[in-house]
Amino acid sequence: MKKIEAIIRKSKFSAVKEALHEAGVNFFSYWDVTGQGHEKEGHVYRGITYSTTDIQRRYLEIVVNDDFESATIKAILNSAATGEVGDGKIFVSDVNKAYRIRTGENGGDTLN
Amino acid sequence: MELLTINNVWMMICTALVFFMHLGFGFLEIGLTRQKNTINILFKNIFIITIGLLLYCLVGFNLMYPGFAEGSSGLFGFAGFGLDSPLTAEGGLDLAYSEGYTYWTDFLFQGMFAATAATIVSGAVAERVKIGPFMVFVILYVGLIYPIAGSWKWGGGFLQMRETPFYDFAGSTLVHSVGGWAALVAVWLLGSRIGKFKDGKPQAIPGHNIPLATAGVLILWLGWFGFNGGSVLSADPGLTSLTLVTTCLAAAAGGVIAFVVSTLLYKNFDLTMFLNGILGGLVGITAGADQMSPTDAIIIGGIAGAIIVFAVSLIDRLKLDDPVGAIAVHLVCGIWGTLAVGIFGALASGEQFISQLIGVASYAAICISSTFIILFILKKTVGIRVSEKEELEGLDIHEHGMDAYPDFRLNEH
Numbered sequence: 001m002k003k004i005e006a007i008i009r010k011s012k013f014s015a016v017k018e019a020l021h022e023a024g025v026n027f028f029s030y031w032d033v034t035g036q037g038h039e040k041e042g043h044v045y046r047g048i049t050y051s052t053t054d055i056q057r058r059y060l061e062i063v064v065n066d067d068f069e070s071a072t073i074k075a076i077l078n079s080a081a082t083g084e085v086g087d088g089k090i091f092v093s094d095v096n097k098a099y100r101i102r103t104g105e106n107g108g109d110t111l112n
Numbered sequence: 113m114e115l116l117t118i119n120n121v122w123m124m125i126c127t128a129l130v131f132f133m134h135l136g137f138g139f140l141e142i143g144l145t146r147q148k149n150t151i152n153i154l155f156k157n158i159f160i161i162t163i164g165l166l167l168y169c170l171v172g173f174n175l176m177y178p179g180f181a182e183g184s185s186g187l188f189g190f191a192g193f194g195l196d197s198p199l200t201a202e203g204g205l206d207l208a209y210s211e212g213y214t215y216w217t218d219f220l221f222q223g224m225f226a227a228t229a230a231t232i233v234s235g236a237v238a239e240r241v242k243i244g245p246f247m248v249f250v251i252l253y254v255g256l257i258y259p260i261a262g263s264w265k266w267g268g269g270f271l272q273m274r275e276t277p278f279y280d281f282a283g284s285t286l287v288h289s290v291g292g293w294a295a296l297v298a299v300w301l302l303g304s305r306i307g308k309f310k311d312g313k314p315q316a317i318p319g320h321n322i323p324l325a326t327a328g329v330l331i332l333w334l335g336w337f338g339f340n341g342g343s344v345l346s347a348d349p350g351l352t353s354l355t356l357v358t359t360c361l362a363a364a365a366g367g368v369i370a371f372v373v374s375t376l377l378y379k380n381f382d383l384t385m386f387l388n389g390i391l392g393g394l395v396g397i398t399a400g401a402d403q404m405s406p407t408d409a410i411i412i413g414g415i416a417g418a419i420i421v422f423a424v425s426l427i428d429r430l431k432l433d434d435p436v437g438a439i440a441v442h443l444v445c446g447i448w449g450t451l452a453v454g455i456f457g458a459l460a461s462g463e464q465f466i467s468q469l470i471g472v473a474s475y476a477a478i479c480i481s482s483t484f485i486i487l488f489i490l491k492k493t494v495g496i497r498v499s500e501k502e503e504l505e506g507l508d509i510h511e512h513g514m515d516a517y518p519d520f521r522l523n524e525h
Contacts, residue, residue, distance in 0.1 A: 044380040045316035046437070047425045 001095040001108060002069045006060045007033070007088040008080040013058050019079035020062070023071040027111065028062040039086030057088060063095055065108045116207055116214075122347035123213040123221055129338025130224040134161050134231060136331030141235040142516075143325025144384065144436045146317065148506025149239045150516035156234045156243065160250055164227030167255035169195055172226055173219050176259035177267045186270030188260060195219055212346030221342055225287055230254045232291025235436035237298050239305050242498050243511050245490040249483075253294060257482045261475060262286050271471050276463040278471035282343035284399030284449035285475050292443025293479035295434065301487045302496055304433030306503055314428040317435065322383060329387040333363055336394050340401040355401045359394065362401075362413025366393020369417030377421065384437075388424065389417035391441045396449035399468075403457035412452045416445045447472055 008016055010032070020028065033056075040051040064072050073090060081087050100110040138157045142150045170193060178189025197215045198206040209215045230250045237246065265271045265286055271278035280286050308315055319325060340359045344351045370389020374382050396416030397409055404412065423440035432439070450472055454465025490496050497503075502510040509515065 043316065043318075044378050044382060045318045046382065046384050047374065047378055047421070048314055048316040048428065049378070050316040 001098060001111065002064055002066060003093050003095045004060075004062045004064065004069070004072050004076075005091040005093075006062070006076050006080070007035070007057050007090075008060065008076070009082070009086070009088065010056060010058045012080045012082070012087075015079040016060070016076055019075035020072065023068070023075040025062060025064060025068060025072050025075070028060055030058055030060045033057050033059045037086060039084075055086065063098060063111060065111055113207070116211060119212045119346040120214055120217055122352070123217045123342055123345070126338035126342025127217065127221040127224055129335050130221070130228075130342065131161075133224075133228065133332050133335030133339065136328045136333075136335055137228075137231045137235065139324045139328030139331060140387075141238060141328070141436050143321045143323070143328055144235075144319035145238050146506075147320040147516055148508055150320075150508060151512045151514045152243065152507035153234065153238050154516075155512065156241075156246060156250075157231055159247055160230045160234060160254065161227045163247075163251060164230065164254045165223050167251065168223040168226045168259070169219070171255060172259040173222060175256070176222065176226075176262040178263060180263075180268050180273075186264065186268070186273050189263060189267070189269075210345070212344075225283065225339075226254055226258055228287050229258050229291035229294070232288065232438050232442045233295045233298055236295035236434045236438040237302055238435050239507065240497055240503050241298075241302060242494075242496055243507075245487075245494050245496045248490060249298075249486050252486050253483070257478065258290055261290055261478050264474065265471070271467075271474060274467055274470075276461075276467045278467045279403070279453050279459055279464065280399045280450060280471065281401050281403065281453075282340045282398045284395055284446045285471055288395045288398065288442040289446035289450070289472070289475055290479055292439055292441075292446050293476055294483040295438045296432070296443055297480055297483040298487055299432050299434055299439065301484070301491055304431065305435070306500065308433045309431055312431075314431075319384070319435075325384065325387060329390055333360075333390060333394065336363070336398075340398060344402060351402050357406055358397055358401045358404045358409035361406055361409040362393040362397030362416070363390045364393070365410040365413035366390055366396065366417035366420070369414040370420045371417075373418050373421045385421055385424070388420045388437045388441055392416040392420040392445040395442055395445040396452065398446075399449040400453040400457050400459070403453060403459050405457065408456040412449065412456060415452075416448055419444055419448055 034054050035057060036053050037055050039055055040053055041055065042051050062072060069092065076090055097106055098110045099106045134157060138154055141153050145153060173195065174191035178191045180186050180189050198209050200206045205214060207214065210218065230253055263269045265278055265280055305317065308317060336359055337356055340355050341352050344355055367386050367390035370392065371386040374385035393413030393416045396412050397404065420440050423444040424437050427434055427439055451465065451468050453459055454461065454468045487496060498507060
């Protein structure tokens with residue numbers, strides 16, 4: 001099992017969600033995060049120009065069986081990219097165990 | 113009698129509209145500041161309205177309208193404590209008091225104005241002023257300085273006694289500049305918010321609720337129907353309707369010009385400048401709202417709108433920190449509107465312009481000196497500024513132990 005974490009643009013969230021559903025990934029969690037990056041957002045407030053490197057993004061956490069790994073990553077790469085600086089990152093790591101709380105069973109089937 | 117009834121009803125409606133402006137000020141001020149200081153600003157503003165009315169009842173009304181005797185200097189008069197309505201021989205309310213309103217309406221309409229001056233200061237000193245000393249300042253400024261200064265013109269004092277009387281229809285100077293001068297001195301004595309200037313350069317500290325600020329400005333505009341419309345002091349059909357037209361045209365022109373100028377200068381559509389421009393136009397027309405043609409009103413409002421953009425940037429460059437733009441709106445546009453009476457409209461003349469200049473200078477003198485004395489003494493004794501820790505963590509939690517949005521916390525600055 002793999003944990004795939006992706007930081008994406010909020011504006012790309014619905015495209016990523018659809019791409020994941022198309023790839024057969026139906027379970028994942030997400031939350032909004034603020035972070036630092038290379039992109040600078042330009043602002044003007046009452047005549048003062050300022051830029052902030054505090055960037056708002058959405059953070060997705062997806063746990064899938066090994067055979068879904070490449071399809072999931074491909075779905076995110078294809079749907080979340082704009083080509084501009086600030087499109088985000090994907091991290092992949094191994095997951096040792098997964099339990100379904102309702103039944104207590106564990107293993108790859110719990111992800112479906 | 114019927115005419116008095118109609119006039120009086122209009123004046124009471126205007127009184128209510130001016131009261132409503134306090135909500136507009138509150139919304140504008142919390143909208144343009146950070147959420148951690150919201151309770152503090154609202155508390156100050158509510159204090160100003162309530163204590164302002166009580167003080168106006170106790171001493172203010174009779175300081176402002178003392179009935180200067182023939183040959184008096186017209187500088188200071190006091191007709192005694194409390195309200196004392198004129199009575200007929202039979203003991204009823206004497207309705208011969210005025211053709212436009214009863215004694216009671218007169219008091220309440222003027223009382224609603226009184227608190228406005230201090231509310232202007234509240235916005236400028238927001239996010240760092242210590243609430244106790246600020247309340248002391250409010251009591252002295254609204255209770256004594258505002259009515260004494262007001263008596264010079266509206267009370268029939270020396271500015272009214274001049275051969276070419278100083279003219280200030282609804283208070284570009286008497287209300288807005290009186291608040292604006294105090295704001296200027298207070299901001300200077302208080303110092304800027306932590307983080308406002310970095311290496312000498314002004315930094316943006318964005319307000320936390322621009323929709324509220326927008327609502328505030330539109331409410332203020334609505335309130336101005338009463339502020340200027342009521343300053344006709346009767347329901348005179350020609351004058352009240354003209355006044356509402358000039359008021360609205362100046363507001364619209366102020367907003368449009370401020371937005372165009374700020375867009376040309378800063379290459380963005382800054383809503384807060386648009387909003388300040390509307391207020392600048394309103395303050396600008398206030399001194400001569402009943403003397404101007406619609407074209408004059410558009411020119412006066414438009415110039416006020418341009419002034420706002422440059423004044424906000426100038427105040428930043430002077431290292432003065434005015435979070436809501438109160439000095440630019442109320443002081444700078446107040447002075448402009450007052451002088452404009454000598455340049456445009458029915459009263460325009462050289463003598464009138466000089467009279468307007470003398471008026472502006474007189475109010476500058478009393479407001480600057482009194483604010484400086486009050487706040488300087490407070491600064492040297494109890495201090496007028498909160499601690500650094502309190503300022504950084506927010507006045508709401510430290511001064512009030514409260515949170516403006518306990519269940520709704522998206523972002524902390």
